[in-house]
Amino acid sequence: MQRRQATLKEKLSEHYRKRDFKAKKQTASTAGVVFFLSMLVTVVLEGLVVLLPRYYTTDDGSMASGYRFAQFLCIWLFIETSVNWYNTYYDVANRVTKEMKATHYPATSETPPGWKNCPTCLLxxxxxxxxxSLCNYCILKRDHHCFVTGSCVGYHNQRTFVVFCLYTLISTAWAAFLQFCYLNEELPISTYWASFYFPLAGLWQYLVGAVSFINFFILIHLCCTLVSLGLVVFFLFWQLVIIARGQTSFEAWKQISIYRRRAVLNNFRDVFGELQNFLLLLVVPLRLPMPADGIKWVIEPKEEKGH
Known part of the structure; x- marks a missing residue:
């Protein structure tokens, strides 16, 4: 007796019955990457096509001086932000491998002093x-998992993360300024159009046809830009604080300060390298060699009181 073939409806029903609809940890990371890349592309296109032409158009219809420079600056910020994003995303050098122990402790099979055995990675x-748990790797000098880049910020990419935050800060601040100027010219905030700047009120005014789609779109974009600006200000400030203190985010949370150097400048050198390398990194998004390997760390003795 032949077995009856399941219908398409039965196959779909069985598929969704067995499917796990619980939110995965990686979902937040994927959503963060998609949000950032979408914002990056739409902001630069909006700036070049809509915002900059409107801001630099004079009363007689010609372009004011500085328009070409503003276009160049917009493209340059886009390149710097996107390349530093990629340099942070590409965190392969941060991953702990078996070869690291074999290089520094070739003659022992036991866990070296100060090291720890990872039960997940089995090394x-x-x-x-x-x-x-998101990257499924042990990360050298792990600071945190960045949901915007979908990778871990650690020893080899912390400095590119800081530069990425810096350029994102400049880009979002400038974009928010241009977006507000555009909307304020179209719908002055000092008039009865002030209610439009509340997203729900703006949505209602768009649905009833009181404002155009482009104005409503730029309003939503402005809200997203302001949220991004607030987040990047926090992360940049926090990174500079813990770098100055010679800590990672985990160490700051656990109040671990045994790796802090006495000179604050040395704490910055541990992350950025020499000053000339950091200044070069600010201008050209290169992958410069780090000052050390991120494996061996010196614990400086505490200074006794009175000495």
Whole structure:
């Protein structure tokens, strides 16, 4: 007796019955990457096509001086932000491997002093490294998992993350300024159009045909830009604080300060390298060599009182 073939409806029903609809940890990381890339592309296109032409158009219809420079600046910020984003995203050098222990401790099979054995990776990890459940790797000097880049910020990409935050800060601040100027010219905030700047009120005014789609779109874009600006200000400030203190986010949370150098400048050198390298990194998004390997760390003795 032949077995009856399941219908398409039955196959779909069985598929969704077995499907796990619980939110995955990686979903937040994917959503963050999609949000950033969408914002990056739409902001630069909006700036070049809509915002800059409107801002630099004079009363007689000609372009004011500085328009070409503003276009160049917009493209340059886009390149710097996107390349530093990629340099942060590409965190392969941060991943702990078996070869790291073999290089520094070739004659022992036991966990070296100060190291720890990761039960997930099944290898020994150097000091300051931690396992990331999202990346599924142990990360050298792990600071945090960045949902915007979908990768971990650690020893080899912390400085590019800081530069990425800096350029994102400049870009979002400028974009928010241009977006507000555009909307304020179309719908002055000092008039009865002030209610439009509340998103729900703006949505209602768009649905009833009181405002155009482009105005409503730029309003939503402005809200997203302001949220991004607030987040990047926080992360940039926090990174500079913990770098100055010679800590990672985990160490600051656990109040671990044994890796802090006495001179604040040395704490910055541990992350950025020499000053000339950092200044070059600010202008050209290169992958410069780090000052050390991120495996061995010196614990400086505490200064006794009175000395």
């Amino acid at each position: 020994d990890a150097p000091p300051r490294s931690h396992h990331c």
